[in-house]
Amino acid sequence: xxxxxxxxxxxxxxxxxxxxxxxxxxxxxxxxxxxxxxxxxxxxxxxxxxxxxxxxxxxxxxxxxxxxxxxxxxxxxxxxxxxxxxxxxxxxxxxxxxxxxxxxxxxxxxxxxxxxxx
Numbered sequence: 733x734x735x736x737x738x739x740x741x742x743x744x745x746x747x748x749x750x751x752x753x754x755x756x757x758x759x760x761x762x763x764x765x766x767x768x769x770x771x772x773x774x775x776x777x778x779x780x781x782x783x784x785x786x787x788x789x790x791x792x793x794x795x796x797x798x799x800x801x802x803x804x805x806x807x808x809x810x811x812x813x814x815x816x817x818x819x820x821x822x823x824x825x826x827x828x829x830x831x832x833x834x835x836x837x838x839x840x841x842x843x844x845x846x847x848x849x850x
Contacts, residue, residue, distance in 0.1 A: 753786065754779045783821045784810040798824075815846040 734742045734749035741752045754770035756762040762772045762779035771782045784799035793801045793810035798821060802811045812821070815837035819826035828839045831846035838849050 753781045784812050786810075813848065815848050818846045 734740050737749075739752055739755060740749050742748075743750045754762060754766065756765055756770065756779040759772040759777075759779075762770050769782055769785050770779050772778075773780055784793065784796065787793040787796065787799060787810040790801040790808060790810075793799045796810075798813055798816050798819075799810050800813045802809055815831060815834065816826075818831040818834070818837065824845065826839065826844060826846040828844065828846075831837050831839050836848060837846050839845070840847050
């Protein structure tokens with residue numbers, strides 16, 4: 733089946749089996765084969781899709797609270813929300829000092845999440 737193949741992964745949204753994204757075995761290939769689309773993680777060493785980049789449309793992108801749809805790149809792309817760069821995407825723990833030093837961002841007291849100033 734799809735998930736037993738190391739080269740493939742099941743796309744729940746598209747309901748189809750796809751070639752696994754960012755399936756590179758070393759950091760150089762991970763960062764250069766699809767620039768900006770993949771990131772290298774070090775524990776354990778693996779290449780994974782960059783946060784938010786896997787969402788191919790605005791609806792899926794906006795459903796993830798840490799992402800925003802950007803039309804800066806035609807026809808549009810899903811990017812990590814600007815102020816979320818001060819947060820760990822897996823743990824959602826944000827660096828309050830770095831967040832508060834950025835004039836565009838603030839730490840929300842109730843959640844400790846770094847957000848764009850409204």
